[in-house]
Amino acid sequence: MKKLLLTTTFAMALSLPAYASGTHSDGHGENETAEQATMMIGMPGEATKVDRTIDVTLLENDEGQMLIESEDLNIAAGETIRFNITNKGELEHEFVLDTIERNAEHKIEMAKMDMEHDDPNSIRLDAGASGEVVWTFANAGTFEAACLIAGHYESGMYREIAVSEQMAKADVEYSTGTIKKIDAKAGKVTIIHGPLVTLDMPAMTMVFRADETMIANMSEGQDIEFVADRVKGKLTVTQMK
Numbered sequence: 318m319k320k321l322l323l324t325t326t327f328a329m330a331l332s333l334p335a336y337a338s339g340t341h342s343d344g345h346g347e348n349e350t351a352e353q354a355t356m357m358i359g360m361p362g363e364a365t366k367v368d369r370t371i372d373v374t375l376l377e378n379d380e381g382q383m384l385i386e387s388e389d390l391n392i393a394a395g396e397t398i399r400f401n402i403t404n405k406g407e408l409e410h411e412f413v414l415d416t417i418e419r420n421a422e423h424k425i426e427m428a429k430m431d432m433e434h435d436d437p438n439s440i441r442l443d444a445g446a447s448g449e450v451v452w453t454f455a456n457a458g459t460f461e462a463a464c465l466i467a468g469h470y471e472s473g474m475y476r477e478i479a480v481s482e483q484m485a486k487a488d489v490e491y492s493t494g495t496i497k498k499i500d501a502k503a504g505k506v507t508i509i510h511g512p513l514v515t516l517d518m519p520a521m522t523m524v525f526r527a528d529e530t531m532i533a534n535m536s537e538g539q540d541i542e543f544v545a546d547r548v549k550g551k552l553t554v555t556q557m558k
């Protein structure tokens with residue numbers, strides 16, 4: 318598993334320069350390009366790796382507020398989110414993902430001169446338009462979604478994003494178990510297991526899902542060390558040794 322993680326990190330490192338030299342058309346100068354390659358909030362997400370979609374509405378209300386409406390933005394580090402954004406207001410709005418500090422800095426720039434952002438962490442939408450931002454959150458912390466068009470933030474157009482720590486996969490604790498029964502056709506395996514630390518479950522006998530490759534490496538009566546997780550709502554063996 319460690320090897321796999323290293324490979325992923327390496328692949329990310331390789332893809333970063335491409336990102337850094339990619340679409341950057343808001344003219345903030347050279348420094349920011351390098352800065353953005355290591356954004357605290359994460360990196361552009363891959364559409365094929367989206368974990369969840371969150372609907373977001375940008376709008377003004379009758380009280381003169383401008384709002385970013387969505388469910389609470391509680392995200393786990395490592396999650397890739399598709400923000401499905403619709404501007405239901407009568408004005409143009411932005412949706413920018415960044416740290417609170419960087420949004421504040423950007424906002425000052427935007428007050429001097431309206432710049433249209435076209436970075437992967439942002440989208441600008443005309444009244445009635447919709448679009449999406451796919452983003453992978455890399456670090457735990459408090460971040461922000463905001464509209465940085467002059468005056469909009471002050472009218473309420475920001476929203477906190479709470480990114481929680483996720484146990485690094487390399488540090489996952491393996492549980493012990495004995496395979497009682499295998500149902501290869503159904504992709505199910507019954508395991509008499511010890512406590513499942515990562516799931517906070519006591520020792521018992523349970524049915525887990527497992528993919529074909531995993532099942533091919535299993536036999537009834539075999540003692541295993543494994544990691545189980547919820548995958549699409551089902552308890553699934555995700556790692557085994």
Ligand SMILES: [Cu+2]
Nearest residue numbers: 410411464469
């Ligand atoms: Cu706005």
